[in-house]
Amino acid sequence: MGQKSEKTDEQRKKSSKTINATKDLSHKTTTTTSSSDKPSPSSSVTIAPLVSKDDFVAKYTQNKLLGRGGFGSVYEGYRKDDNLPVAIKHIPQTHIKRTAMSLNGKHAMVPVEVALLLKVKPAAAETSAVVALLDWCDLPNELILVLERPVPCMDLVKFMVTRGYILQEHEAKVITKQLVDTLIEVHSKGVFHRDIKLDNILIETSSNVPRVWLIDFGSGTVLADGGYTTEEECQNFLLSCLFKKPGSRPSLETLKNHSWLMTL
Numbered sequence: 713m714g715q716k717s718e719k720t721d722e723q724r725k726k727s728s729k730t731i732n733a734t735k736d737l738s739h740k741t742t743t744t745t746s747s748s749d750k751p752s753p754s755s756s757v758t759i760a761p762l763v764s765k766d767d768f769v770a771k772y773t774q775n776k777l778l779g780r781g782g783f784g785s786v787y788e789g790y791r792k793d794d795n796l797p798v799a800i801k802h803i804p805q806t807h808i809k810r811t812a813m814s815l816n817g818k819h820a821m822v823p824v825e826v827a828l829l830l831k832v833k834p835a836a837a838e839t840s841a842v843v844a845l846l847d848w849c850d851l852p853n854e855l856i857l858v859l860e861r862p863v864p865c866m867d868l869v870k871f872m873v874t875r876g877y878i879l880q881e882h883e884a885k886v887i888t889k890q891l892v893d894t895l896i897e898v899h900s901k902g903v904f905h906r907d908i909k910l911d912n913i914l915i916e917t918s919s920n921v922p923r924v925w926l927i928d929f930g931s932g933t934v935l936a937d938g939g940y941t942t943e944e945e946c947q948n949f950l951l952s953c954l955f956k957k958p959g960s961r962p963s964l965e966t967l968k969n970h971s972w973l974m975t976l
Contacts, residue, residue, distance in 0.1 A: 760816055761826075762849040768856055771847070774800050783807045783930055788861070791846070798846060801857040803930070808855050811934075823848075823855050828929045832901045841894040843914070843927045862925050864917050868910040871922070883922065887915070890924035898926070899935055907931035949973070 762768050774789045784803035791798055803825075810821040813830075829845035847858040868887070872879060879887070891913065898905060905912075907928060914925040949970050955961045967973070 762847055762856075765849065765851060765856075768847070768849045768858075772798060772800065772858060789858070791858075797861040797863045799843070799859045799861040799927075801859060803855045803857070805851075805853055805855065823850065825857065825930050825932070826855075828903050828932045828934075829857075831903050831934075832898055832929075840897065841890060841924055841926055842898060843925050859927070862914060862916040862918075862923075865914045865925065866917065868913040868915055871915040871917070872910070887913075887922055887924055891926075894924060894926050902935045903929070903932055904935045905929060905932050 762771070771793075772789050772791055774787050776788050778786045778788050778799065780786075784801055784807065787800045787802070789798045789800040790796065803823075809824045811824050811827050813820060813822055813827050815822060826845065826848050829842075832840070832842050833844060834840040834842075843862070844860040845857060846860060849856040849858075866874075875883070891908075895905070895908070905926070907930070908926075912926065912928045914927055916923040916925060949967070952962050952970075953967070962970075
């Protein structure tokens with residue numbers, strides 16, 4: 713993050729090609745700078761995936777488990793050639809959805825999360841609050857994503873715990889403004905995150921001012937014109953549960969027999 717990339721002009725042009733994700737991607741699919749002595753993650757960002765698990769093992773060291781969710785596991789790791797901290801995400805292929813994009817001049821079906829991360833990747837001279845994709849390895853049984861890992865950092869849940877579960881107003885303002893700016897940046901790249909929550913917001917704590925990082929585009933999609941709506945019956949089901957007066961809300965038996973659930 714601190715060193716300048718040594719890419720040639722031609723390489724920069726290649727790495728900044730627009731990702732042509734299909735517009736009909738289903739919605740059901742899923743500025744602080746660091747010190748100059750730190751390795752630069754942008755120097756190794758690549759569009760082409762690592763060919764094999766051996767390539768991944770040769771390039772990265774994987775250490776302790778950082779977290780596990782419904783769609784995969786994330787581990788702490790390092791890039792071997794410069795000891796850059798990375799996060800290594802393993803996702804079973806059963807949870808992978810794909811979309812079409814141009815990959816080094818060739819048409820390919822790639823994981824949606826990869827396509828979205830490539831779309832939001834900043835240009836050479838830009839900074840970003842989105843944790844960058846450094847490498848990826850598309851294996852028969854799993855997808856491996858190698859991501860930038862800010863150090864030191866913690867998710868917003870743990871950060872709030874360190875503050876006694878209550879953020880001071882000035883801190884809340886700083887975090888909220890950075891998050892809004894980040895989402896504006898993401899939307900400007902044609903990407904809709906769709907899963908903004910405390911767990912997916914990292915707070916870097918290397919200075920007195922908390923720095924926001926956005927992670928996990930596994931539920932994201934390509935930004936579309938207009939609103940993001942569900943089917944009318946689904947909307948009716950959800951809204952009926954949100955009536956302010958408890959007496960106006962449907963019973964469990966009524967919900968069980970709702971037309972939206974009857975189509976299972």
